[in-house]
Amino acid sequence: MFKKLALASVIALATSSVFAGEPIKIGFVTTLSTGAGVIGQDMRDGAELALDQLDRKMGGSDVTIIYEDDGFKPEIGKQKTDKLVKKDKVDFVSGYIWSHVLMASYKKVVDNDVFLIGSNAGPSTIAGKRCHENFFSTSWQNDQNAMAMGEVLNQRGIKRLYIMAPNYAAGKNMVAGVKRTFKGEVVGQDMTKFPAQLDFSAELAKVRAAKPDALWVFYPGKHGVQFLKQYSQSKLAKDVPLYNIFTIDNLSLPRVGEWAEGSLMTQFWAPNLDTPANKRFVDGFKEKYDRYPSFYAAQSYDSMMLIDSAVRKVDGDISDKDAVRAALTEADFESVRGKINYGNNHFPIQDFYLTKVIKDSDGVYTTEIVNKVLSNHQDPYASKCKI
């Protein structure tokens, strides 16, 4: 009897020490080189802030995070993801700015029973028919912001709309999204080559000739800076007001602020969104890095907090994948947008706001919430997902 008890306690001790000693390994794939490297830097800063606030521990275990640069290329993103899963044997993979990079890397992660926490891209296929139980998003599905913008355009009485977006997975989703809710007529549409095309003179000339009530664009990252510059040089603004999504953000505002002041866009978040977690995030970020965070950083911060919530829920024992998955689905933590409610496809069901570029009291350009456009909005692809 005594022998058995001793044996049992030794085994218990041995196994529990394995859980406490084994660090939680997280891989983070983003773009750290090329012109888009600023976005990756901001995401890394957001994730690092979250880990600092967690004292670099999750559920009592140490956390190791490995950052990888996808070089803005799907094939490199896929290689780096493969390395994280097979060689580094990470427990979670997070990050991914670009839809085409995420789609190339996606199966490498979820099919190997590793959890993928998407921190930005939300392509329709992953929300719909190729959804997977191991994928979770802390951002949005691509169509959603665009759908919110379609509603804004309706409310503002826009009848004739011109659309411009880059020709890749996310661009197509965003255009589909705005068309889904916009009730007026789309008088012209240009899908520009991505990422090669940076000169939009030919398209802007077509916009002028089409005489629309408004121009709607989606140009993320450096393309946004270039587009705004050329739009302002073309003097279109007085006839054709601009409505954008993901084109102006807190990364580009220090450079484009003066051309962008007053610009309207839709977002699930802004630095002034009034939740306790967001205050902690924005204040912490400004203190640590001396600038405003972008939505990219906010989503990356939430990714780390989501992983932490799940690891805490299973007391650091991440070997039981089903338990971790259940804990991730529950998302029992305060996100920067408030509580996250996951739909069946593991994309958040959330509110979307109209936001505007303003100058804050220190004279720094930022975005602020004007009003709520969509409440508890779920993406249109969730019904195609069979989980």
Next chain:
Amino acid sequence: MNWLLLLEQVLNGFQLGMLLFLLAAGLTLVFGIMDFVNLAHGSLYMMGAFFCATFSEWTNSFLFGALLTIPATFILGVVVEMVALRRLYSRNHLDQVLATFGLILFFNELVRLIWGPVGLDIALPDFLNSSVEIIPGVPYPTYRLAIIVLGLAVALLLYWIISKTRLGMLIRAGASNREMMGALGINVQLLFTLVFGLGATLAGIAGLMAGPILSVEIGMGRSIIILTFVVIVIGGIGSIKGAFIAAILVGIIDTVGRSFLPDILKLMVSSDAASTAAPAISSMLIYFMMALVLAIRPQGLFPPKGVA
């Protein structure tokens, strides 16, 4: 068909063509006269833009910044030629491609170290940051018009140098028959250095002119250098006249194609399919043209004399 729009798109095509011409002129000289493949030509374009951004900030004036950039890129070109490229003339093209590819990586990292990864902006003075109605009812950005005018001026200057000066005579001789020129006692080494410096200056001018429209950033030369190679192949390697005509052709075909192809495709397929397929097809148009030229006239449209 909207004629005003077509006219405006042709102007846009001219403007792109002028940038391409400035790049292609330098590249075609170096390739044609020195028989040297310089992939790093796009890096010189990038350096021109970064120099201009920095000098404009120092002097607080875009024009002074631009004027300072011209000698700076010339010196940079001469230094690069003397330090690195001189050793590669006798090697085969593959070695040259490898070495100049290394130069691209070197310049990209250099820029990252000096200016950081974010990129810079060049602010335009007010008189350039406006628009003029050269076509009634269609305000056209003054700065883009200035690019066309300046590009034409540089083309005229080059024409004068090449056809009326002794340096130009040597350049033409070099493009036609390098060995004979050396045999006649011309200092080929010095000529090569000058030609490379001239090419670098032209690339720098293209870079400083592109800077205010596009962002000044790492790797900005990469996409345009491919177009530039297309231009010199179409125009005939070593020929400035060929580069000029081919650059304008490529600029106009690219711009007008991009602009009208979606509407033409829409007549045949659904509007969504058309707007997705059009950018892919329109970016292929110039390669179709290159293939056509290579099939019918492999030496290019206007090859230098003696090259057939």
